[in-house]
Amino acid sequence: MLARKEGKGDPNPNFVQCQNCRKTLFATEFEAGLRVCPYCGHHHRLSWRQRINYTFDPDSFIEQDQELSSLDPLSFPDYAEKHAQAKEKTNLEDSVVSGTARLEGVAVSVAVADFGFMGGSMGSVAGEKITRALERGVAEEMPVIIFCASGGARMQEGLLSLMQMAKTTAAVENCRSRGVPFLAVFTDPTMAGVLASYASVADVILAEPKALVGFAGARVSKQAQVVKAPDDFQLAEWVQRSGMLDRVVERREMRSVLNQLVQLLGSHLNSRRKVLG
Numbered sequence: 001m002l003a004r005k006e007g008k009g010d011p012n013p014n015f016v017q018c019q020n021c022r023k024t025l026f027a028t029e030f031e032a033g034l035r036v037c038p039y040c041g042h043h044h045r046l047s048w049r050q051r052i053n054y055t056f057d058p059d060s061f062i063e064q065d066q067e068l069s070s071l072d073p074l075s076f077p078d079y080a081e082k083h084a085q086a087k088e089k090t091n092l093e094d095s096v097v098s099g100t101a102r103l104e105g106v107a108v109s110v111a112v113a114d115f116g117f118m119g120g121s122m123g124s125v126a127g128e129k130i131t132r133a134l135e136r137g138v139a140e141e142m143p144v145i146i147f148c149a150s151g152g153a154r155m156q157e158g159l160l161s162l163m164q165m166a167k168t169t170a171a172v173e174n175c176r177s178r179g180v181p182f183l184a185v186f187t188d189p190t191m192a193g194v195l196a197s198y199a200s201v202a203d204v205i206l207a208e209p210k211a212l213v214g215f216a217g218a219r220v221s222k223q224a225q226v227v228k229a230p231d232d233f234q235l236a237e238w239v240q241r242s243g244m245l246d247r248v249v250e251r252r253e254m255r256s257v258l259n260q261l262v263q264l265l266g267s268h269l270n271s272r273r274k275v276l277g
């Protein structure tokens, strides 16, 4: 994911190289800066664990539904092998990790997608975890925060993947009818079936700078266009100007902005009283 600085021998663990501007960075400073390049501002992709550590109160995350794992319902060629390899590589059961955490002491229901697991694709397990995170928010009166990172639906599960779009969107509507706020954060990339379902119907939508956000990929989009696309087409800033998201937020400010939104939109819920009490 992150290019190590290559030397003649082994890579020096004290240095990393920015994937965008290629400048050499001190690894410790890079980590302290939440993996954002101090020179060009590039937000490098995060694992689910880094995301949780950077965002929520220390040691407050409690994972739920970790036992859920995809089967191979369609006997899709090579799916079982690819899924097993992804599990081995990431030490995850699927592309979404969910549970509860605290944000400045307030309980929140959380789901975080990890792009490293089969491109963050949404199959039946990811969809179920997202749905349960939203339902948990309703049942326990907690604001729901979901970090999106996905290439879209998981083609190896065919219609079962596409069904997750309807299921997760219905769960968001249930949140809304019960007055439970749902905040979505688009990280790089948030595409296709995820963008076209629960992610786009959140109460508030934030995005990290220059996150790729779109439905079809650039090549397909280019074929369909009758006018030339702007240079920042499908980047978060362009998507914001187009009215599809509320605010682009730098990573170092994300925790603070989410906290403000939780305080503002979730003040009527039990979560605050429950955790602080």
Ligand SMILES: [Zn+2]
Pocket (backbone or CB within 6 Å): 018, 019, 020, 021, 022, 023, 037, 038, 039, 040, 041, 042
């Ligand atoms: Zn850079």
